[in-house]
Amino acid sequence: MAYKTDIEIAREAKKKPIQEIGAKLGIPSDDLLPFGHDKAKVSAEFIAAQRNKEDGKLILVTAINPTPAGEGKTTTTVGLGDGLNAIGKKAAICIREASLGPCFGMKGGAAGGGYAQVVPMEDMNLHFTGDFHAITSAHNLLSAMIDNHIYWGNELEIDQRRVVWRRVLDMNDRALRDIVTSLGGVSNGFPRQAGFDITVASEVMAILCLALDIDDLQKRLGDIIVAYRRDRTPVYCRDIKADGAMTVLLQQAMQPNIVQTLENNPAFVHGGPFANIAHGCNSVVATTTALKLADYVVTEAGFGADLGAEKFLNIKCRKAGIAPSVVVLVATVRAMKMNGGVAKADLGAENVDAVKNGCPNLGRHIENLKSFGVPVVVAINHFVTDTDAEVQAVKDFVASQGSEAILSKHWEFGSEGSKDLATRVAQIADADMASFAPIYPDEMPLFEKVETIAKRIYRADEVLADKKIRDQLKQWEEQGYGNLPVCMAKTQYSFSTDPNLRGAPVGHSVPVREVRLSAGAGFIVVICGEIMTMPGLPRIPSAEAICINDDGVIDGLF
Template sequence: MLSDLDIAQQANLKPVEEIANQLGLEEHEWEPYGKDKAKVNLDVMERLKDHKDGRVVLVTSINPTRAGEGKSTVTVGLAQALRARNQDVSVALREPSLGPVMGIKGGATGGGYSQVVPMESINLHFTGDIHAITTANNALSAFIDNHIFQGNTCEIDTRRISWKRVVDLNDRALRDVVVGLGGPKQGVPREDGFNITVASEIMAVLCLATSLADLKERLARMVVAYRADETPVTVKDLGYEGALTLLLKEAFKPNLVQTIEGVPAFIHGGPFANIAHGCNSLIATKMASKLSDYTITEAGFGADLGAEKFLNIKARIGDIHPDAVVIVATLRALKLHGGVAEADLKEENVEAIKRGLVNLEKHMETIEAFGLPFVVALNQFDTDTEKELEYFKNYCEQSDVDYSLTTVWADGGQGGLDLADQVIKTVESNESNFNPLYPLDLTLEKKIETVAKRVYGASGVELTKEAKAQCEAFEKNDWGHLPVCMAKTQYSLSDDPTALGRPRDFTITIRELRPSVGAGFIVVLTGDVLTMPGLPKQPAALKMDVDDDGEALGLF
């Protein structure tokens, strides 16, 4: 059996010029990055500002498991299937982070015959966007430390610097560090730390900005530290928003590539969904919807994370009105949620699927709460048995749930034709009554409680003493009107990663709040979720190599 990498390397890519022409882009509106990648200039949005937006379909999933759900694969496969049904369609996805690529997850370009390509480039350095974000973030760190060294006219309290350095890798050794050692000429010693780049507020800012001017304004609003009286110090106070915008101006342009079957794909931005807002850039999604009748986009992890943030944050900021949602599930993952050990997933177990379906049910309820119609896509594996598939089909039919069995990994667009038909039918026969789950005039505590109860199914919320004080301080700083971005484990509806299925009668613990005023939300940390992941005992990087001809090996 061919691997994802084998399939991607054997794909016949169209010249990127053909993809640009397919979208109706004018010659001056895109810039080639080699033969198979391009940057799309922002003046496209000005030309199409009065053009009606196309339909937006959001792909999400049940809570992920180590068995895999294939959300990106289904996203790409659905787009290819819609193309096979003669629909004008584009894909909008996130850029992979090197941290999980080299760590445990591997790549994030889909799989099999439903991938975005060139897979190697996208999973590695691509067009350098994430490196640009890393540079801008760390430049700001250098500016802060230099400001203190040169006299500290903003009166920054060195004990209250909230801005951290970043690196696009999983490196637990950098979570807490000390900088400025070595004597008076080397700076002012202070505690610092690193986040992974995709958790940087600059990543969130870039992904939620609507224009270059908006990007600069959002960068200016970012809070980097506090004075002794606990008043915030912003980038605007330091005066570096122009320099940061300069570093990001090329990275802000969406990247254009293609799927294996030649469907245009915008790959841009990559905030994590468990510690950030988990969606590709707003500008890329809006651009795709201006250029295509259908835009198929995804949000990271399950509907309790990426989809909730897409709908409560991104859609609200960008005035996006999704037409439908696809919820991806696999029988393997349902078995895990039903209590089966990972080693036993190949064995037929209808009872475990029955128990695990409660996880899917909760996510369906969440999407319904937003007023959106949905289709459940079962991503099939070779190990799925007829009895298991029959039970799943009967469950959906008896529950009056629109569903489709897909084989897009093995068959590309042809394996998703029924899903495409279901999506078209759902979009055309159901009116989207989309509404965010909470109004912005609620207090931060009420917003947190709304997400915890209505999305996670929690019975209550418990704030630590520190989190309670932060809520009060943030309200005083006039940040209470912002939406909340919940940082939570992806593996469970609760804040306990071991509580699979559908936990009940649990309390969500809020340990800390962090202002992302530039991005336009408040980050809320639950449980023990970390903003700098670590590597597993056997990182995926151990299997990666390059042959004598320079071809990548071991990417997946």
């Protein structure tokens, strides 16, 4: 049987005017800033007016470590949201915006799949409402103002060797990782080494996604440390006087975007920090707004639960004062087989033993999530090649871990295929079984926080960090930053820092290469192993296949 591609399905969507979608959540049309007919931003005034309303139930969707076989975390998030609405619940979805870098690199798109998608798919995967461009512009405005300050006399006495604010671009471009700026003579400034990160790794992105409102946004922007003086005292963004103009550029980007699923259910799509190099969650303002407007809010955290869910629970929940009622852990039979040693080309053949051999990766994620005090349901995202025996092997394994696994066919059938999952998730959420708590307290020393995550979540034996890194962490503690959470930058493909080490490895070490203080966002970034904050394109980037076809529509996004 031939199945339609995601983009073919998305093109056939019968979208409703965005005002109708907003009305489902009680948002008046006057409080929607429309971008065309099918997407809009929700006004800050309306959001502020919801503050005293009671919160709905928060449902977090996460996954096992990603494999080339695909897991379908966003697809499951959308399918579960549609399923909840289909069984009569008032539900909204909250997901992240897509970055152009991976769209043109490896992914080709990030709006769900099959009959569990958010539309307009092409817009969401490309420029959308311009939020990422605004973040890029605000970030680079600060870069320009730092260099300009130094050029015009350097009144703040910035040590040019200690400018820590890098530039950003929303594209995978390895050539920009390390650069030299200001060559070409006196009129161009003072030459120095610099570099670019991808926009989704920008502290401005993290700040926008953690800020509570526009005033909190400006305060956090002002708190950014951009450089140090010769005496090692910090220079802040507010010292450069860039925070006001940056806030102006971000004013509209701060307002969450609302779109719709294929089944015309509301979806907030706002913010997009990567989970492997940033904190991996959509914006706090989108999630907290949705919780005021819907009885159930389904949101996702990036990549595997060792990254996205850990940061959602240790950083976002801590900062926003929210807590999930239930966590849905997405797995596929195909991914279990890959973790069990089967090559991608052989995934179509039944192999129950390989499924069983790959399940320890799933088991470790279940155990880790339970350690936060939250109930865990495993969603088996169904592929048409899965056999009954393979599905049963996953269900039996999950039952042995004290949880339950539910087969969900949302990719193929939309909400009709996710009703079982939605019914059980709603039951657990309504039972108020969660007793959520982060796995480390604010007052724990920074290096101990890193060790706690490495040992309890990654199951590493040790963290390898040289004296320079440990001294830097101690110095930040002395400066009053010791109570911040840590944001681990690590490969998404493994519990370890070796992307090729699948399954549930033990006996490994976590090497820390660098630490960065994100004082505005309010966390310490800990860069482990070979992870890059500016990715490169693969040998054959998705961009090669993306084009406008003879009918004038976009091909190649998927």
